[in-house]
Amino acid sequence: MTRTITFANFKGGTGKTTNAVLFAYTLARKGYRVLLIDKDPQANATTFLLKTYLQDHEEPPAFDRYMLDGVKAGNLKSTIVSIRENLDLIPNTPTFHLYPKFLQKKFPGMSMQAERDRIFYFNELIDPLRADYDFILIDVPPTISDITDAALAATDYVLLVLQTQESSLDGAEVFVSYLQELIDDGKANLDIVGILPVILKADSRVEQATMQNAEAIFGKENLFENHVKTMERIKRFSSVGISNDDQHDHKVHNLYDAIIQEFMERIAELEEE
Numbered sequence: 016m017t018r019t020i021t022f023a024n025f026k027g028g029t030g031k032t033t034n035a036v037l038f039a040y041t042l043a044r045k046g047y048r049v050l051l052i053d054k055d056p057q058a059n060a061t062t063f064l065l066k067t068y069l070q071d072h073e074e075p076p077a078f079d080r081y082m083l084d085g086v087k088a089g090n091l092k093s094t095i096v097s098i099r100e101n102l103d104l105i106p107n108t109p110t111f112h113l114y115p116k117f118l119q120k121k122f123p124g125m126s127m128q129a130e131r132d133r134i135f136y137f138n139e140l141i142d143p144l145r146a147d148y149d150f151i152l153i154d155v156p157p158t159i160s161d162i163t164d165a166a167l168a169a170t171d172y173v174l175l176v177l178q179t180q181e182s183s184l185d186g187a188e189v190f191v192s193y194l195q196e197l198i199d200d201g202k203a204n205l206d207i208v209g210i211l212p213v214i215l216k217a218d219s220r221v222e223q224a225t226m227q228n229a230e231a232i233f234g235k236e237n238l239f240e241n242h243v244k245t246m247e248r249i250k251r252f253s254s255v256g257i258s259n260d261d262q263h264d265h266k267v268h269n270l271y272d273a274i275i276q277e278f279m280e281r282i283a284e285l286e287e288e
């Protein structure tokens with residue numbers, strides 16, 4: 016059974032892409048077949064994974080088709096790039112900002128049906144890919160937009176990345192009620208698999224206050240027990256790609272092994288209900 020996971024947060028720049036890529040890498044390393052779809056015109060996940068590919072190869076992979084080419088052709092298969100064993104990517108470029116315009120042209124008008132067609136077109140495109148993967152992970156832009164809505168319409172689970180630097184958690188409840196609205200309108204059928212805290216400075220008071228607020232708002236059971244820590248090596252991965260050689264690499268991979276184990280347990284629990 017394929018699960019489609021979208022990485023989201025309440026504010027931009029909080030580690031969505033980094034976590035989408037590290038989840039994809041770790042799940043693939045554990046033997047799951049993974050596709051990461053880069054749906055952000057900033058294409059950070061694409062750059063991140065192409066650099067990871069270059070960790071094992073002299074030359075970049077040969078490809079000349081991106082997300083938008085597949086969307087226009089009505090077939091995403093020809094845009095898939097293999098990064099490592101079990102890990103594929105649908106790459107993106109800044110031209111993807113034309114995606115909402117393309118959808119407007121393909122499904123014109125203001126009717127409810129046209130709006131639904133625009134939102135669900137992406138879901139239709141990934142349907143034929145589902146059989147090939149255990150996990151399809153989607154990295155989205157930092158704002159709520161047509162691009163994000165279409166990703167959520169195709170999503171089974173949202174993973175919320177919470178940077179604990181912001182004590183107020185402004186936007187958190189708004190975002191969660193936005194998800195609920197999509198569900199109520201029949202535009203999404205998803206669960207929140209959990210809120211993954213990204214700790215910037217351990218032991219700071221702001222962080223502790225944020226965690227307490229988050230527990231009060233979402234319930235302790237909805238927060239991952241494992242936290243992502245700020246690690247120089249994680250930052251480095253995004254500029255040189257993911258490696259798995261020295262002890263600093265291993266420390267990151269050990270952390271993500273634990274996070275993925277918890278992630279799998281959370282999914283199993285949700286699917287038991």
Ligand SMILES: Nc1ncnc2c1ncn2[C@@H]1O[C@H](COP(=O)(O)OP(=O)(O)O)[C@@H](O)[C@H]1O
Pocket residue numbers: 027028029030031032033034059157213243244245246247249250251253
């Ligand atoms: N755990 C971490 N430790 C150190 N740096 C991190 C960590 N997570 C993210 N970063 C850095 O923070 C910046 C923003 O992360 P990114 O994943 O691109 O956020 P988003 O996709 O939400 O905009 C990047 O430079 C990234 O390398």
Ligand SMILES: [Mg+2]
Pocket residue numbers: 031032033055059155
């Ligand atoms: Mg990003």
